[in-house]
Amino acid sequence: MDTTETNDRQLVERVQRGDKRAFDILVLKYQHRIGSLVSRYIRDSDEVQDVTQEAFIKAYRALPRFRGDSAFYTWLYRIAINTAKNYLVSKSRRPPDTDIDVDGEFQADSAVLKDVAGPESHLATAQLQKVIFDAIENLPEELNVAVTLREFEGMSYEEIAEVMECPVGTVRSRIFRAREAIEKSIEAIG
Numbered sequence: 001m002d003t004t005e006t007n008d009r010q011l012v013e014r015v016q017r018g019d020k021r022a023f024d025i026l027v028l029k030y031q032h033r034i035g036s037l038v039s040r041y042i043r044d045s046d047e048v049q050d051v052t053q054e055a056f057i058k059a060y061r062a063l064p065r066f067r068g069d070s071a072f073y074t075w076l077y078r079i080a081i082n083t084a085k086n087y088l089v090s091k092s093r094r095p096p097d098t099d100i101d102v103d104g105e106f107q108a109d110s111a112v113l114k115d116v117a118g119p120e121s122h123l124a125t126a127q128l129q130k131v132i133f134d135a136i137e138n139l140p141e142e143l144n145v146a147v148t149l150r151e152f153e154g155m156s157y158e159e160i161a162e163v164m165e166c167p168v169g170t171v172r173s174r175i176f177r178a179r180e181a182i183e184k185s186i187e188a189i190g
Contacts, residue, residue: 004073005071005072008026008029008071008072008073009068009072011023011025011026011072012026012063012066012068012072015060015063016063016064016066023060023063026072026076027056030073030076031052031056033073034052034055034056034076034077034080035048035049035052037077037080037081037084037153038051038052038055038080038083038084040084040148040152041081041084041085041087041088042084042087042088047087051080051083051084051087052080054083054087055076055079055080055083055084058079058083059075059076059079062079070162071159071162074159074162074163077153077163078163081163127189128186128189131185131186131188131189132182132185132186134185135181135182135185135186136148136178136182139178139181142164142174143174143175143177143178143181144178145163145164146160146164146171146174146175146178147174147175147178147179147182149163149164150175157171157172157175160175
């Protein structure tokens, strides 16, 4: 168990004993990450803040039942995803197309998108990003979630297995199949 997980577990135990300030620390620690996660589903910044706050409220109410079978962030992540999806369903909306807002984290993580300069390169990069995001968007949900958690959230295979409630081997297979589909989409523009 790493230091972050140990600290989180100690804070959770304090909250479970009635220390509300310990939860404030968890909120401060994770509000940006959860907000970024929610913004993958919801584009309006006010709605993102509302849904993020709702996710933390749900987590606070559920904390007495948190057993620590998974890391706190993994548990919170699941709550945030479900809260965002439920919000969209309540508004009768689907998640927006990813080509509306290009994810800066993806650019930073992708060597393919890093080595560019000049207007033509920027146009090619934008087209490549659109192809990649469209490919991810069109994947079956289990492949989409697995590759998104790995590539955008930087989660380990074990953490993804916890979030998706499936074996690590299944996660590896889903990510492999997702990457294969994305690669084919890129080759098609070739």
